[in-house]
Amino acid sequence: MRRRLDLLAAGLLLAAVSTLHAAPLVQVVGLFPGAAVLKVDGQRKLVKVGQTGPGGVQVVSADSRGAVLRVDGVEQSYSLSREYGEGGYSAPTRQQLSIARGIGGHYWVAGSVDGHPVQFLVDTGATSVALNEGQARTLGLDFRVQGQPMQVSTASGTAKAWRVKLDRVKVGTLELLGVEAMVLEGDSPSEALLGMSFLNRVGWREDQGVLLLESKH
Structure with a gap:
């Protein structure tokens, strides 16, 4: 019985570790001075510099050329309409444009x-x-x-x-x-x-x- 409980606990721990290390799929679909439109695991939101968006992704800096995002504690530069994740780089098949309300x-x-x-x-x-x-x-x-x-x-x-x-x-x-x-x-x-x-x-x-x-x- 104890061995079964140990195996169950080990399985739950392994699942938790796997979940923690599953990197979110992050896409920058809009860039503005001081803000970026993020698409994280399908959820889209306009996030200003210093704020945190979907999936805990934080916008460190942003301008018309690109954005620096903090994902799982790691800062990385992102350019427009590029996806990063376990599957690597993937470009969208359709042209997209995001316009912030002025x-x-x-x-x-x-x-x-x-x-x-x-x-x-x-x-x-x-x-x-x-x-x-x-x-x-x-x-x-x-x-x-x-x-x-x-x-x-x-x-x-x-x-x-x-x-x-x-x-x-x-x-x-x-x-x-x-x-x-x-x-x-x-x-x-x-x-x-x-x-x-x-x-x-x-x-x-x-x-x-x-x-x-x-x-x-």
Whole structure:
């Protein structure tokens, strides 16, 4: 009987040791000054420097180039979208982008239209990418000739607009071809809007103050 108890205790101790040494699968899926979006064993969270995230993983430092994480008491450098664990290095099959909520609760993201840099305001209430005519001219869009004239409803009333096709729209590593957009007469909207004509073609969701975009292919 005593031998059976000893064997049982040894088995429980071995299981405990195995559990303690099972390294969590850690992935950095978003980088910001002073914070990183961690994905630990499938659980995703925005963690600031000095704070501890899922699985007890602590963010030691973070910037746009990478993050230093403390995992099981060991500090290690991590770059974007790389997984580490017992299986070694593994890259995600889909392109991902994490956008932290900014001032006023809005999501801002740097991108480009046809190779020209654009600062987008993400707007899930906009049916398409939207630009004012000044922004369109800066991008070299001949919207009055090539666009389809129409009337659109805005918060301030009805406005004249032109429906156009943008050859390439890119935010982060996500790039789409042939994206529908609206160019509005005048100086509204004041910011370029990243609307549903882009967002509907990628996977997106909000999670704890972070907007997550992911390519569908």
